[in-house]
Structure formats: C-alpha cells, structure tokens
Amino acid sequence: TYVDQTEPADVLYNQGLANMNAGRLDEASKKFDAVDRQHPYSEFARKSMVMGAFADYRAGNYDEAIGTAKRYLTLYPSTDDAAYAQYIIGLSYYRQIKDVTQDQKEARQTIQTMQDLVTRWPNSEYVPDAKDKIRFANDQLAGKEMQVGRYYLERREYIAAVKRFRTVVET
Numbered sequence: 001t002y003v004d005q006t007e008p009a010d011v012l013y014n015q016g017l018a019n020m021n022a023g024r025l026d027e028a029s030k031k032f033d034a035v036d037r038q039h040p041y042s043e044f045a046r047k048s049m050v051m052g053a054f055a056d057y058r059a060g061n062y063d064e065a066i067g068t069a070k071r072y073l074t075l076y077p078s079t080d081d082a083a084y085a086q087y088i089i090g091l092s093y094y095r096q097i098k099d100v101t102q103d104q105k106e107a108r109q110t111i112q113t114m115q116d117l118v119t120r121w122p123n124s125e126y127v128p129d130a131k132d133k134i135r136f137a138n139d140q141l142a143g144k145e146m147q148v149g150r151y152y153l154e155r156r157e158y159i160a161a162v163k164r165f166r167t168v169v170e171t
Contacts (some may be wrong), residue, residue, distance in 0.1 A: 009039035013048055020051070025059035028052075046072075050081045053088045060093040083121035087130065090114040094133050100143035107137040107144075142168045 015033030032052030032150075036045050049072045055106070056065035069085040069092075076082060090113040096106040114130040149164030 006038050007034070009035050009042040009044035009048075011166065013044040013051075016048065016051060016055070020055050020058070028055040029059065029061070029064075033132070046081070049075075050085050050088070053085060057088050057092050057095075060095075062096055062154055065089075065092045066102045083117060083124040083126055086117045086120070087124075087126040088134060090117060090130060094137070097137065097140055100140060100147050104141055104144045107140040110134070110137040111141075114142065138171070142171065 012031050012035045016028045016035070019025070019028035019031060027074040029052050032055060032151045035042070035048035036052070039045055049068060053065045053068035053072060055064075056068060066089050069088045072085040073082055073089075076085075089108055093106045093109040093113055097110060098104070098106065111134050114134045117124065117130045118127050118134075124130075145168045149161045149168070152158075152161035152164060
C-alpha cells in the first residue's frame, strides 16, 4: 500500500526490512522510498536508499534499482555503502545481458560498472564477484564477435571475418 501518512523514519525502515525478508519486495521498496520522501535528512534516508535499490534489484526492477543506486552514489559517494550501491548497479546490468545474437550493451555496461567498483573500492568484499561478472561479460562480447565473424565468413567476406576473430583472440 502507498504510504501517505508520516511515520517515524525508523518504523518505515524496519517495515521495509520486514517486507523484504518476507519476500514482499514491492512493499519494501515503497517503505524505503517513503523514508526518503518523509525524512530526507535522517540517517535512515541514506540506508533506505541503498536498501530500496536492493529491493528493486531483487524484484527484477533493474532500471529502478540502477536509478536509485546512481542517485545514492551522487549524494553519498564516500560512505560505507557506496561500493554496495555500485555493485547493485553492476548486478542490475548483469542480469539484463542478452544472448550473443542480440545487442550486448548490457555486457559493456556490466564491465564498465564492475570495473569502476574494482578501481574505486579495491578492498571491497564485492570485488571477487565483480571480477567474475567482468569475465562473464567479456566472454559474452567475445561470443558476439565470433557470431558476427561467422556471419561474414558465410558470406565470404574474409577480411571482415578475420578482423572479428582477431578481436576475440587479442582481448
């Protein structure tokens, strides 16, 4: 339900956590959003923003998760949860990676986002998984290059095919 009355920030935050733990992710997201709306300067607003991004990610609302996590990074770039917000962005892109026969924009975004995480927070607990996601996304890009190379090979456009295959070998 929509939260239309003002409730204490800690109550809303704890309701959000309870909803998330119960699997009611959309409800959790609404509670976390309400904290930010009703108590924007409270300590719970910052926590709620990153938890709202996580709830949206878990619910498969990747665009919302990315938007909220990016907003968090803009407002709180040096907090303890900043690496986690960056990780949520990367995971959201990662979950949207498509088959190699389709555009690989999300694979490129995964690489960029996770590489930013590795660079900015090298000691973060999320770095090992970020590196795994980077490897997977690079494999996706290589698969796409191979697919395009085979396309050119079938059409006897050998120079174009070799360029695509060379890209795979060199990266």
